Amino acid sequence: MAELLLKDVEKAYGEVKVLKDINLDIKTGELIVFVGPSGCGKSTLLRMIAGLEKITGGDFSIDGVRMNDVPPAQRGIAMVFQSYALYPHMTVRDNMSFALKIAKKSPEEIRAAVDKAARILQLTPYLDRLPKALSGGQRQRVAIGRSIVRDPKVYLFDEPLSNLDAALRVATRIEIAQLKEAMPNSTMVYVTHDQVEAMTLASRIVVLAGGGISQVGSPLELYERPENEFVAQFIGSPSMNLMTGEVVETGEITTVRLDNGGLARSAVPTIASDTGQKVKIGVRPEDFIETTGEAIFTGDVEITEALGEVTLLYFKKQGDGHQVVGKLPGIRSELRRTTVSLTADPKKVHLFANGRSLLYR
Amino acid sequence: MNPALQAVITIGLGVGGCLVYFYGSNLFLDKVLYPPRGPNAGRNINRANMIRPWLFLFPAIVLLGLYLAYPVVATLWLSLNKQVGTGSEFVGFANYAQMMSEEKFWESMQNNMVWLVVVPAMSTAFGLLAAQLTDRIKWGNIAKSLIFMPMAISFVGASVIWKLVYDSRDAAVAQIGALNAVWMKFEGGIWSVLFLRVLPVVLLLAFAAAVAWVAWGMVRVVLQSDRAVGGLEKLARGLGALVGLWLVYVALSWAFGAVRADLPYGVPQQFLTIPYWNNFFLMAVLIWIQTGFAMVILSAALRGVPEDTIEAAIIDGANPFQVFFKIKVPQIMGTIVVVWTTITITVLKVFDIVLAMTNGQFQTQVLANYMYDKLFRAGDWGVGSASAMVIMLLVMPILVWNVYNARKEMR
Ligand SMILES: Nc1ncnc2c1ncn2[C@@H]1O[C@H](COP(=O)(O)OP(=O)(O)OP(=O)(O)O)[C@@H](O)[C@H]1O
Ligand SMILES: [Mg+2]
Numbered sequence: 001m002a003e004l005l006l007k008d009v010e011k012a013y014g015e016v017k018v019l020k021d022i023n024l025d026i027k028t029g030e031l032i033v034f035v036g037p038s039g040c041g042k043s044t045l046l047r048m049i050a051g052l053e054k055i056t057g058g059d060f061s062i063d064g065v066r067m068n069d070v071p072p073a074q075r076g077i078a079m080v081f082q083s084y085a086l087y088p089h090m091t092v093r094d095n096m097s098f099a100l101k102i103a104k105k106s107p108e109e110i111r112a113a114v115d116k117a118a119r120i121l122q123l124t125p126y127l128d129r130l131p132k133a134l135s136g137g138q139r140q141r142v143a144i145g146r147s148i149v150r151d152p153k154v155y156l157f158d159e160p161l162s163n164l165d166a167a168l169r170v171a172t173r174i175e176i177a178q179l180k181e182a183m184p185n186s187t188m189v190y191v192t193h194d195q196v197e198a199m200t201l202a203s204r205i206v207v208l209a210g211g212g213i214s215q216v217g218s219p220l221e222l223y224e225r226p227e228n229e230f231v232a233q234f235i236g237s238p239s240m241n242l243m244t245g246e247v248v249e250t251g252e253i254t255t256v257r258l259d260n261g262g263l264a265r266s267a268v269p270t271i272a273s274d275t276g277q278k279v280k281i282g283v284r285p286e287d288f289i290e291t292t293g294e295a296i297f298t299g300d301v302e303i304t305e306a307l308g309e310v311t312l313l314y315f316k317k318q319g320d321g322h323q324v325v326g327k328l329p330g331i332r333s334e335l336r337r338t339t340v341s342l343t344a345d346p347k348k349v350h351l352f353a354n355g356r357s358l359l360y361r
Numbered sequence: 362m363n364p365a366l367q368a369v370i371t372i373g374l375g376v377g378g379c380l381v382y383f384y385g386s387n388l389f390l391d392k393v394l395y396p397p398r399g400p401n402a403g404r405n406i407n408r409a410n411m412i413r414p415w416l417f418l419f420p421a422i423v424l425l426g427l428y429l430a431y432p433v434v435a436t437l438w439l440s441l442n443k444q445v446g447t448g449s450e451f452v453g454f455a456n457y458a459q460m461m462s463e464e465k466f467w468e469s470m471q472n473n474m475v476w477l478v479v480v481p482a483m484s485t486a487f488g489l490l491a492a493q494l495t496d497r498i499k500w501g502n503i504a505k506s507l508i509f510m511p512m513a514i515s516f517v518g519a520s521v522i523w524k525l526v527y528d529s530r531d532a533a534v535a536q537i538g539a540l541n542a543v544w545m546k547f548e549g550g551i552w553s554v555l556f557l558r559v560l561p562v563v564l565l566l567a568f569a570a571a572v573a574w575v576a577w578g579m580v581r582v583v584l585q586s587d588r589a590v591g592g593l594e595k596l597a598r599g600l601g602a603l604v605g606l607w608l609v610y611v612a613l614s615w616a617f618g619a620v621r622a623d624l625p626y627g628v629p630q631q632f633l634t635i636p637y638w639n640n641f642f643l644m645a646v647l648i649w650i651q652t653g654f655a656m657v658i659l660s661a662a663l664r665g666v667p668e669d670t671i672e673a674a675i676i677d678g679a680n681p682f683q684v685f686f687k688i689k690v691p692q693i694m695g696t697i698v699v700v701w702t703t704i705t706i707t708v709l710k711v712f713d714i715v716l717a718m719t720n721g722q723f724q725t726q727v728l729a730n731y732m733y734d735k736l737f738r739a740g741d742w743g744v745g746s747a748s749a750m751v752i753m754l755l756v757m758p759i760l761v762w763n764v765y766n767a768r769k770e771m772r
Pocket of ligand 1: 013037039041043
């Protein structure tokens with residue numbers, strides 16, 4: 001049971017505000033993922049929740065209790081660090097028992113808790129080893145085990161998988177998902193760079209940018225209905241294509257004449273007064289359909305990348321330096337150095353004015 | 362010729378000579394001895410590369426041999442001989458036997474052992490404390506420079522300074538020694554009781570309690586631990602606990618003594634002549650000097666402790682003391698041991714301080730000064746060399762261990 005409430009939280013280092021107006025309501029049992037470009041303050045926000053970084057403005061509470069000035073150990077949180085942060089001079093068992101020993105739990109209790117966590121994480125054979133005698137994945141599991149034994153209300157993860165190789169990252173990601181499944185009542189906050197991690201793990205994703213929250217929503221919401229250009233481009237890989245144009249027809253279906261000569265129809269409704277407005281349309285590479293008729297975009301394919309089930313088409317750069325990318329099913333290497341016309345289902349065409357989605361006005 | 366000019370010429374010759382030697386010898390190796398040409402080019406390159414390290418090592422080996430190895434052997438030989446007139450005569454271990462029968466030698470041995478325990482322990486402890494505390498304050502770097510400053514003073518200079526601190530004048534005139542100046546302020550009133558009875562008793566009791574707790578911790582692991590404890594470890598822990606018990610006993614008896622002692626208020630004290638305690642007044646000088654060294658090294662080590670392990674401990678609920686003793690100190694244990702042993706070696710060779718302050722009188726003799734006494738004052742080369750050998754034997758194991766630890770640290 002843990003509900004986290006952040007109200008107008010901000011963080012300033014001297015004069016510089018690195019985070020401001022953070023409002024977030026995290027419900028019990030959620031797995032919230034913070035994503036955002038490097039340096040946007042993900043770690044800082046997580047560390048403020050942990051109590052390692054002072055909250056310089058606003059209120060943060062867990063289960064209705066204001067936590068701003070409560071020391072980390074009394075917040076009922078546990079944190080897993082990117083670099084594992086295992087105590088190098090202690091065995092795995094001692095690493096996992098440290099918090100309980102500090103809390104003066106009885107030896108039997110400690111032993112039981114550690115054994116149970118070790119069983120869950122398959123660490124039993126390594127309990128008497130020092131961290132340096134473990135592989136990266138095992139170390140990360142110890143770090144997670146160290147959190148589990150404390151039975152915290154809130155788990156905090158700061159890029160826990162970024163030091164692991166690709167295969168191990170997938171395996172550990174699944175383990176974390178299973179762990180979450182096994183503890184439906186614990187709340188988790190997870191910081192990552194990795195979109196796949198964010199999309200697969202999160203019950204809700206918080207996109208941070210420019211010191212504030214760009215959008216909060218379920219992975220699908222963020223993917224299908226991004227609130228602004230930033231989220232639209234940040235979620236999804238390769239990122240969404242944006243093209244400028246002018247609204248020529250409004251209504252349930254909006255028609256946009258694009259500056260590159262194409263014509264796009266979007267299912268985002270507009271009103272008559274929008275006619276003539278400068279907008280950007282956004283189409284994800286995977287939403288493009290090859291066409292011979294009316295096209296959103298027509299261009300010369302510069303490079304193709306056949307990935308097996310799909311082929312990525314990289315078009316010649318536009319006048320504004322933007323490179324349109326398309327993703328077509330199957331192997332289509334023959335399209336290299338040809339001219340291809342693409343269109344898309346109006347439901348998949350996003351519409352932005354002044355950086356914000358017209359869906360949300 | 363002007364000595365300064367001589368010095369410049371010497372430096373020029375030395376550096377130039379090195380350059381000529383290294384350049385010339387390598388040139389000879391590559392151009393004349395094993396040129397990488399002709400039918401045996403490959404073999405020649407390999408041979409040249411096998412010889413090259415020795416070219417670089419050669420000067421160092423020769424000089425170390427001449428100035429280190431030879432004197433050791435010569436000293437050993439001298440210690441087995443006795444001067445007869447102008448010549449000498451082999452006497453086996455007679456010099457050692459004579460030395461062993463001298464009271465002054467055993468006094469030196471005993472004092473050296475006390476120095477050996479007290480000075481490294483105090484220097485390392487104070488250094489660690491200073492390192493931790495100065496890292497946390499704004500003017501820490503200034504404090505650090507001040508604490509490090511004594512390192513720049515020669516032992517003799519430091520002794521002179523401290524001799525002044527311990528100096529005593531007639532009761533009628535003002536004291537110039539800081540210690541006596543403070544001492545003369547006590548006259549038996551309430552402050553005297555507070556500072557000279559209550560405070561020491563409290564400190565000693567606290568020390569006794571701390572040691573007792575540590576000793577109990579050592580034994581507890583054996584008694585209650587859930588992990589198997591090896592026989593050797595049991596022995597070590599038992600011994601540690603016994604030493605702890607002994608320390609508790611000492612502290613308690615001192616506390617008792619502090620309560621009962623009849624203090625000569627108003628009489629200036631000759632601190633350097635109070636038997637037994639004067640040793641500690643001498644040790645204070647070396648501790649004062651070595652603390653700076655310990656602090657600098659340990660401060661660097663403390664900075665190297667990964668920040669996130671500390672943060673993890675904070676989240677785990679550790680208080681600052683626990684963070685320091687359970688997370689930081691264990692992680693820099695290797696460095697602590699190196700610092701400790703390095704100071705130990707300095708302590709075993711301690712000489713200047715004793716020479717300058719008491720010259721070994723009033724039961725403050727130490728081995729190095731004893732050796733100097735025998736060699737250069739009594740002119741007894743046999744016994745003097747024998748005591749030099751004893752010092753070397755004592756230093757050797759610590760030196761080996763130190764090198765071993767330093768190498769382990771580097772890996
Ligand atoms: N002590 C500090 N003083 C001033 N600015 C700081 C300090 N610590 C962090 N910052 C700034 O705060 C911002 C957020 O840093 P933070 O570490 O939270 O980024 P992040 O989103 O976790 O980035 P990454 O993805 O690279 O880990 C950065 O721009 C950083 O420069
Ligand atoms: Mg970060």
